[in-house]
Amino acid sequence: MSRLARPAARLATGSAAVSRSLGRRAAAWVARGRRHDLTGWRAALGCWARLAALAFGVYLLWRIARALPALLWLLSAAWTAAAWRAGRPAAQEPTEAPAEAPAEPAPALDRESVRTLLLTLMGDGSGVHLRTVLAYLQQHPPTAPLTAGWTVTDLRARLAALEVPVNRSVKVAGVPTWGVRRRDLEAPSPEAAQEASTEASTAA
Template sequence: MSGTKTTAMQRRARTLTAGQRILARHLTARAAAWVRAGRRTDLDGVAAILGCILRLILLAAGAYAVWWLIRRWPVILWAVVPLWCWAAIRALGTDDEQAPEEPPALPSRDAVILLLHEVLGDRPAVHLSEVLTHLQSKGQAKGWTVADLRARLEALGIPVELKVKVGRKGPTRGIVKAALPPLSQPEETEPSPVPSPTV
C-alpha cells in the first residue's frame, strides 16, 4: 500500500514539475516578446533599443518588488504558491509537453547492467550524463534528461550515487561499478521425477 501511495505522489510531483517548466517557459517567452516589441524600427543604433532597455529595467524592478514584498510579508506565499501551482497545472493543457505517467522505458534490467558495464569499461565509475550521451548516440533516449534516466535506473533497482567523481569533472550523480547488481541467474528447471518401476 505504501509503495502505491509513493508512486502516486511521485506522479503528481512529476506533473507539477512539468507544468511549472511549461509555465516558466511561457512567461519567459512573453517577457522576451514584450521586451523585443520595444525596439524602434524607425531609428538606428542605441536609440533603437532604448525601449528594450527600459522594458528590461521595468521587468527587473517588478521582480525586485515581488521579492521585497515576499521578504516583508511572507504570509503572501500562502496565496502565491497555490496560484502558481494552479497555473502550472493549467499550463499542461496549453502545451504539447505533457508530464509522463511513468518514467521513460529502458530495456530489461540485465540489458541495462550490460550497457553500463560497456560504458564503464575499465573505469570504476561513470556520470549519468555520459550514460545518457552514450544512449542518445545510439538513437535511444531522445528527449530524455538525466532525471529521466535516474528515475528509470532506480526503478530497475540499479543504485545511483549522489556524488561521483570521474576524472577532473566535479562530483555529480553517477554509477559506481562496484555497486552494480549482478546479472540475473536463469532459473534452473527441476527435472521431472522419474516414476519408480513397478514390481
C-alpha cells in the first residue's frame, strides 16, 4: 500500500460515514413532522413541508456556492475534516480476552447451616413455615441462585434429605401448614444419637 492510499481510504470511509449520518438526521427530522393527532394525508403534511424546506435549503446553498465560488473551499475543508474524524480506525480489541475469574459455586445447604437459619427465622416462636424459609432463601444471597425456581415441595425434599424434621401441622400466627418446629430442631440429630448410643455401648 502506497503512502497516500491509507489516508485516501480513511477519507473515503469517513465521507461515506458522514453522508450516512447526514441522511439519517435529515430523515429523522422529516419524520418528526408527522402529526399523530391526525389521520390520512393531513397527518403527513408536516413531513412534506419539512421535505420542501430541506430541498429549498439545498437549492439555496447551491445558488450561494455559484455566486461565491470561494465558499466551496470552506465547505470542502469542513467536509474533509469531518470525514477524516469519522474515518478514524476503530481501536483494535485484544486478540485474547482476559481470563475471567471462575464463578464461585453456589454454597451447598448443609444440615448445620440450615438448622441455624431455621432457628434464626423462628426467633422467639415455636416454629416456622416452609414458605417463609423458602422466601428468605430466594431473596438473600448466597442461597438465592441455588434455590431459584424452588417450590415448598422442593424445599421439603431437601430438608428431608438433610434429616431435618418437617411437620405438616406447624402453627404460626394461628395458621397450620408445612413447617419446622423448634422442639424437633433442638432434639439431638440421628447422627448425634447414634454416636451417643455407640459411646454408651462402648463404655459398658
